Amino acid sequence: MTKCLVIGACGQLGTELTEGLRKKYGADKVVASDIHSSSEGSQDGPFEMLDAMDFEAIKRVVEKHEINVIYHLAAILSAKGEQNPPMAWSLNMTSLLNVLNLAKENNSIKVFWPSSIAVFGPTTPKDQTPQECIMDPNTVYGISKLAGERWCQYYHEKYGVDVRSVRYPGLIGSKTLPGGGTTDYAVDIFYKALQGETYECFLAEDCYLPMMYMDDAVKATIDIMEADPETIRVRSSYNLSAITFSPEELYEEIKKQIPEAEIIYKPDFRQKIADSWPNSIDDSNARNDWGWQYKFDIKKLVQEMLTELEPKVASI
Numbered sequence: 001m002t003k004c005l006v007i008g009a010c011g012q013l014g015t016e017l018t019e020g021l022r023k024k025y026g027a028d029k030v031v032a033s034d035i036h037s038s039s040e041g042s043q044d045g046p047f048e049m050l051d052a053m054d055f056e057a058i059k060r061v062v063e064k065h066e067i068n069v070i071y072h073l074a075a076i077l078s079a080k081g082e083q084n085p086p087m088a089w090s091l092n093m094t095s096l097l098n099v100l101n102l103a104k105e106n107n108s109i110k111v112f113w114p115s116s117i118a119v120f121g122p123t124t125p126k127d128q129t130p131q132e133c134i135m136d137p138n139t140v141y142g143i144s145k146l147a148g149e150r151w152c153q154y155y156h157e158k159y160g161v162d163v164r165s166v167r168y169p170g171l172i173g174s175k176t177l178p179g180g181g182t183t184d185y186a187v188d189i190f191y192k193a194l195q196g197e198t199y200e201c202f203l204a205e206d207c208y209l210p211m212m213y214m215d216d217a218v219k220a221t222i223d224i225m226e227a228d229p230e231t232i233r234v235r236s237s238y239n240l241s242a243i244t245f246s247p248e249e250l251y252e253e254i255k256k257q258i259p260e261a262e263i264i265y266k267p268d269f270r271q272k273i274a275d276s277w278p279n280s281i282d283d284s285n286a287r288n289d290w291g292w293q294y295k296f297d298i299k300k301l302v303q304e305m306l307t308e309l310e311p312k313v314a315s316i
């Protein structure tokens, strides 16, 4: 019987993944945890306040709830990481090693850990970036994700830990705001359009990045974790792809629904981070190994976001 722990359950992905897991396995089978409690995501099932830096605390929660699957999502993202590199490195690495060490002690625990397109860097091939290629990340977040991938593979090969991972593109969802990422513009822009305010975009209009709607991200996460272990041939992290667009293309799509939406471009330090990432990703390994296929194109994504956010913004 599956009993999950989500670490970082109040974050952008954690909120929606917790909801997806509770729908699939039942609310009482999914323990949400975070360093803070939140009004979103953790209300309809068990919740534990948990510091991912504290090995003994994670172990206590795992034992108390007889957890056999850990989704470890807590991390400091790319833009925020650059404000305090030692803190980002320490949180991202220590928390991952805590979870991997727990799974090493108890081999019945399966682990999901998210990597990111941030593992790629300026000399990585930009278009249809392959699974295996030059990886030279130049943010502390990207460096921590690349190191994390190596640790995942190491723990799998040396200690038999069943750890699985995907390299998420920028994620777009309506339940919780993202925090501290370079791709956050693609969520912020919807709020401003619905509030009738001009959106000041911190990336350039023609900056193409790989992106994904949250429902697809949740589906990919559950699919890879449900897959037969024999089919998981990549034990570092799988390339994962859905759509690619620029801020201007997203704006044009929003404008079809909200003609008065306005945008101006004022690229800041995040542009340099975005410039070092791919435009698009080749995810054929994920498709071939565990049947990955995305559902949301840009049109469907914009419709869903506006439908979900309209009542929320009206009540602010």
Ligand code: AKB
Pocket (backbone or CB within 6 Å): 077, 078, 079, 115, 116, 117, 118, 141, 168, 169, 170, 171, 180, 181, 182, 183, 184
């Ligand atoms: C970020 O922008 O830092 C994240 C990511 C692409 O991993 N959304």
